[in-house]
Amino acid sequence: MSFIEVNNISKTFKVSVRQSGLKNAVKSFFKRNYKYVEAVKDISFKVEKGEIVGYIGPNGAGKSTTIKILSGILIPSSGTCKINKMTPWEHRKEYVKKIGVVFGQRSQLWWDIPAEDTFDLLKDVYDINEEEYQKTKKDLIEKLNLKDIIHMPVRQLSLGQRMRCEIAASLLHSPEILFLDEPTIGLDATSKKIVREFVKKINKEKKVTVILTTHDMSDIEALAKRIILIGKGRILYDGYLRKLKNKYDNNKYINIITNDKLTIKHKGIISKEKTKDGYNIIIDSKIINLSDFLNLISKKIKIEDVEVENENIDNIIVSLYKEYEI
Amino acid sequence: MKLYIKTLKMHIKATLEYKASFIISFLSQILVFFSYYFIILSLFDKFGNIKGFTLYEVLLCFSIIQFGFSFCETFIRGIDQFDKLIIKGDFDRLLIRPQNILIQVICYDLDLVKMSRLVQSLIVLVIALINLNIEWTILKLLTLILMLLSAIAIFFGIFLLAAAFCFLTVQGLEVRNLFTDGGKHIAQYPIGVFNKGFVLFFTVIIPYAFVNYYPLLYVLGKSNNTFYVLTPLIVFIYLIPCFIIFNKGAKRYQSVGN
Numbered sequence: 001m002s003f004i005e006v007n008n009i010s011k012t013f014k015v016s017v018r019q020s021g022l023k024n025a026v027k028s029f030f031k032r033n034y035k036y037v038e039a040v041k042d043i044s045f046k047v048e049k050g051e052i053v054g055y056i057g058p059n060g061a062g063k064s065t066t067i068k069i070l071s072g073i074l075i076p077s078s079g080t081c082k083i084n085k086m087t088p089w090e091h092r093k094e095y096v097k098k099i100g101v102v103f104g105q106r107s108q109l110w111w112d113i114p115a116e117d118t119f120d121l122l123k124d125v126y127d128i129n130e131e132e133y134q135k136t137k138k139d140l141i142e143k144l145n146l147k148d149i150i151h152m153p154v155r156q157l158s159l160g161q162r163m164r165c166e167i168a169a170s171l172l173h174s175p176e177i178l179f180l181d182e183p184t185i186g187l188d189a190t191s192k193k194i195v196r197e198f199v200k201k202i203n204k205e206k207k208v209t210v211i212l213t214t215h216d217m218s219d220i221e222a223l224a225k226r227i228i229l230i231g232k233g234r235i236l237y238d239g240y241l242r243k244l245k246n247k248y249d250n251n252k253y254i255n256i257i258t259n260d261k262l263t264i265k266h267k268g269i270i271s272k273e274k275t276k277d278g279y280n281i282i283i284d285s286k287i288i289n290l291s292d293f294l295n296l297i298s299k300k301i302k303i304e305d306v307e308v309e310n311e312n313i314d315n316i317i318v319s320l321y322k323e324y325e326i
Numbered sequence: 327m328k329l330y331i332k333t334l335k336m337h338i339k340a341t342l343e344y345k346a347s348f349i350i351s352f353l354s355q356i357l358v359f360f361s362y363y364f365i366i367l368s369l370f371d372k373f374g375n376i377k378g379f380t381l382y383e384v385l386l387c388f389s390i391i392q393f394g395f396s397f398c399e400t401f402i403r404g405i406d407q408f409d410k411l412i413i414k415g416d417f418d419r420l421l422i423r424p425q426n427i428l429i430q431v432i433c434y435d436l437d438l439v440k441m442s443r444l445v446q447s448l449i450v451l452v453i454a455l456i457n458l459n460i461e462w463t464i465l466k467l468l469t470l471i472l473m474l475l476s477a478i479a480i481f482f483g484i485f486l487l488a489a490a491f492c493f494l495t496v497q498g499l500e501v502r503n504l505f506t507d508g509g510k511h512i513a514q515y516p517i518g519v520f521n522k523g524f525v526l527f528f529t530v531i532i533p534y535a536f537v538n539y540y541p542l543l544y545v546l547g548k549s550n551n552t553f554y555v556l557t558p559l560i561v562f563i564y565l566i567p568c569f570i571i572f573n574k575g576a577k578r579y580q581s582v583g584n
Binding site: 068071072073074075089092093094096097099101103106108110111112113117118120121124125126127153 | 332421
């Protein structure tokens, strides 16, 4: 049995629909129209102990809903979920001792007092014994370089400093699983690097299983070998990142600036899109190589400028979204 | 309990970060409180007594209700502020902590400013007791203590119910204020001075009458019915469904989502 087993989980929300404007707001005050939204549909996956999994998808795809179900905050409409032999929402108190959750957009630190005070409170919340607490705290302070910032009121910290404290706060009770919901949102390059390296380190040293959601593909590239791509509540891809990359490796992204109108049909052209001052074209260089392609179009139109980009993970995701029409 | 005391200290620390703001709000709370107090004073200045209740008898009644309300506003403010907790999404955070949810909600907020009202209500209580010539017996003392405790309990219960409503509607309802603020203003006076319908409503639906009417009659020697000594305990029974409803709401939140 795997460490995390998720089987056929679905979650339906009832949301009220209303149009904008005061009149409609008043109208909906008396009579609400509801519609049912399936946030996640029939999701199944398995994660082994010590894995780092990137959980990605566009906004509103159901990422946060999944994280909330896995951390026991929400109960799914149907399906089962066993994590470390426990069902999160049934064995809540016991289960949450084993997990740490970082919501990148929400803080768990007390705003007006130093982070260390929050840590001390968490010690009691999680019932950590003194010796173990001091050891873990010292370790986290060192690894996340918190020594100078832990005594300052949290409101005076920069976003990057605060996020490092947040992560430390989520790990004080040495959880076996760490859920990171957009941990690098809004961080600068240095802070991102510190966070990533730290996650890597605790995964390696303490075998912490990490489930990470993000919009920053470089996070995924730096951390996760395996990704789960979700869109419109369904799992679209579950597997190695490298495999996905290989599949798209021959794609070239060509941005052409021109005033002329281009009509072209040729094998190997995956997509063509009109932009404000030209075209965005994706070609498969195995079928049509780049110079042939450029030759071909330069006969048809006057190219003012051209930019060629290799495949990167951001583009893969964009083309995957396109492929699945999400 | 250890957890609660620890959070209490944290709240005090956080409040003290803003000294000036704390002092100003503290003083303004004193003014608010005394405005209530002076309304009662001027009322009695004109009428002398209300349906046989004298000024200090009413003040006793008033201070007990104020005590219960201020106590809850100070120390279990988290329940009072529950709608904020839901809207800001902080409730999710409570669900991933290995502690009882209600305790965490209570720990969520603490309003030290309201402490000023608590102190004042006790001052008024003492003033009233000094000026009333009560022949004290152990039973009467017990009744008074039970009244104070049940005053806390009743607002606890009402706060809990209001919080449970937030699970349904997200935003706190104005209906709540009808029961807390409205009820509080009515219960500041011995409920017997109002008409029968009121008495019935505040006995059966929201048992304010058990807090400071029936036991009050006993303490003041207006009734010799020793059963009245125990009436405040009824309020504690009333708390049970409040707890159940709150817990149901929390479970529902998990299955409905936000």
